[in-house]
Amino acid sequence: MELSTDDIRKVASLARLEFSEQELASFSTQLSRIVAFVEKLNEVDTAGVEEMAHPLDVHSVLRADELQPGLSRESALHNAPSHDDECFLVPPVLGQKSHGSR
Amino acid sequence: MEVPYKIVIGLEVHVQLSTRTKLFCGCSTEFGAAPNTQVCPVCLGQPGALPVMNRSAIDLAIRTGLALNCEIASVTKWDRKNYFYPDLPKGYQISQFDQPICGPGYLEFSDPDQPEQMLRVRLIRAHLEEDAGKSMHDEAAGKSASRIDLNRTGTPLLEIVSEPDLHSPQAAKAYLTELRLLLTYLGVSDCNMQEGSLRADANINLHIDRDGETLATPIVEVKNLNSFRAVERALIYESQRQYDEWQRTGAVLGDAPKRTFGWDDQRGVTIPQREKEESSDYRYFPDPDLVPVHITSEQLEYARSQLGESPSAIRQRLVNEHALKPYDADVIVSQGRGVVDYFDRMIQAGANAKRSSSWIQQEVLRVMNESNQGIEDFCITAEQLSELVLAVDAGDLDTTRAKDVFQYWLQHPGSNVQSAKQALGIKDVDQSEIEALCRELLAENPKIVAQYKEGNTKALGALIGAAKKKNANADPRLVRELSQKIIEAEL
Numbered sequence A: 001m002e003l004s005t006d007d008i009r010k011v012a013s014l015a016r017l018e019f020s021e022q023e024l025a026s027f028s029t030q031l032s033r034i035v036a037f038v039e040k041l042n043e044v045d046t047a048g049v050e051e052m053a054h055p056l057d058v059h060s061v062l063r064a065d066e067l068q069p070g071l072s073r074e075s076a077l078h079n080a081p082s083h084d085d086e087c088f089l090v091p092p093v094l095g096q097k098s099h100g101s102r
Numbered sequence B: 001m002e003v004p005y006k007i008v009i010g011l012e013v014h015v016q017l018s019t020r021t022k023l024f025c026g027c028s029t030e031f032g033a034a035p036n037t038q039v040c041p042v043c044l045g046q047p048g049a050l051p052v053m054n055r056s057a058i059d060l061a062i063r064t065g066l067a068l069n070c071e072i073a074s075v076t077k078w079d080r081k082n083y084f085y086p087d088l089p090k091g092y093q094i095s096q097f098d099q100p101i102c103g104p105g106y107l108e109f110s111d112p113d114q115p116e117q118m119l120r121v122r123l124i125r126a127h128l129e130e131d132a133g134k135s136m137h138d139e140a141a142g143k144s145a146s147r148i149d150l151n152r153t154g155t156p157l158l159e160i161v162s163e164p165d166l167h168s169p170q171a172a173k174a175y176l177t178e179l180r181l182l183l184t185y186l187g188v189s190d191c192n193m194q195e196g197s198l199r200a201d202a203n204i205n206l207h208i209d210r211d212g213e214t215l216a217t218p219i220v221e222v223k224n225l226n227s228f229r230a231v232e233r234a235l236i237y238e239s240q241r242q243y244d245e246w247q248r249t250g251a252v253l254g255d256a257p258k259r260t261f262g263w264d265d266q267r268g269v270t271i272p273q274r275e276k277e278e279s280s281d282y283r284y285f286p287d288p289d290l291v292p293v294h295i296t297s298e299q300l301e302y303a304r305s306q307l308g309e310s311p312s313a314i315r316q317r318l319v320n321e322h323a324l325k326p327y328d329a330d331v332i333v334s335q336g337r338g339v340v341d342y343f344d345r346m347i348q349a350g351a352n353a354k355r356s357s358s359w360i361q362q363e364v365l366r367v368m369n370e371s372n373q374g375i376e377d378f379c380i381t382a383e384q385l386s387e388l389v390l391a392v393d394a395g396d397l398d399t400t401r402a403k404d405v406f407q408y409w410l411q412h413p414g415s416n417v418q419s420a421k422q423a424l425g426i427k428d429v430d431q432s433e434i435e436a437l438c439r440e441l442l443a444e445n446p447k448i449v450a451q452y453k454e455g456n457t458k459a460l461g462a463l464i465g466a467a468k469k470k471n472a473n474a475d476p477r478l479v480r481e482l483s484q485k486i487i488e489a490e491l
């Protein structure tokens, strides 16, 4: 499958990445090659093989609903680029978010 | 209100499940903790941290699904929903895309326009997902930074998605009311809207008949509905707004992609939210960190054993077995399982169902509301109140005096009818004493006697007040009965 520069532009924007025209062109060649490589899997005959959601042959790994110690606030905030000892600080978010659970 | 269009509404409801710990880590889900004190590498999205599924969230989701008549999946799996927002540290939300834990189901509730009719809303699915954190924006937006609290990140949510089967804002509110009642009866969520345990988003558009064909307006998703009242108000506003917009622009479904509006409760308007065109491209894919879950028959059995009697089943029982009016049954059931248990215990202790119902509605609920306490904390037991109702039935007390006893019990919990009567100076009156009183009154009031003999049975009412004046312990019912007997014996 050939990926156009528009495809790359869209994927980049979803990942919040900005590329020059030159980069877009080179990524379109590189990503197309990667996709072609993965497409080789289509050659495998999978007739009669059951679909699976996970490569591991295990399922239903569950834990009991019991409290476990977490991190102290100090360590939770420790590596953040910016915090006020209580909360993480991020640049002001403009507009409203618009995804499922809000 | 007659409107020139049909409203079509579907609701997405997010319910926070009552687990102790989060969906994929052992952090507490307790509300109100200091910011960022209930976090760990998993819910902070630290590299290398691995999620492990909470068994209890699965159990609660199955219990809810069964109560909502849903098909329960035999295999369910986890998917990543990718988007960027600062309160989502991983850059994706773990959710369920194509194999949700609960499949199609339905919920029935009484039609607000015709309470004797039931409405049925079909449910598309209910799936588990993790909640995001909380971002707090400074009023002077654009100046200071946003503050992020990740305590809520990873809290288990069940998203219950309905078909667009609701056709009025009132029906949408009624659906949510019944859903919340059911969920609290199931004990799967506290459904506290202030604390965000129950959140609703609505998809709404209009069907307009024009020249023999039906036009549909573009679908709008209304978010930020934080109370049942907000749901109703927002949908009333939005339906009119869509009609006005359609008259102005003529835009129909398909002319524009689905838009998102937020509800501004203060101003009472819906406002379009800014969003990028590709924001709906969530690029779901199976989460490689989590293996699928097979639901066993033991898990289904266990969930079934936890269902208890549903609100609608209790309403039916109160009407069919105890001859309550549907309205009264609904008042009792709407108060929650605690009040239903109180009612059942009164009946068990021998009290009449209708009188128990009115005592609960007029006295118990009044005191509970005034003192803002739950039935669990109410100081008069069901057995005590039953004793009082029986005493009234037996003629030991009239209703007015019984209410005095009730008030006395509120101040002196733990006393019985006898000790309350003593303390209040209520004397047992001998029937012969009352009979003598009635003869005296009838002799003093020949006019009333004459009126009664002419067929005006209501005339006796005037005697009751007079009897009370002579003897405060005289039971009005007994005065009426005995007076009737005396006059009729003379006829």
Ligand SMILES: [Zn+2]
Binding pocket: A070, B022, B025, B026, B027, B038, B039, B040, B041, B042, B043, B044, B154
């Ligand atoms: Zn955690």
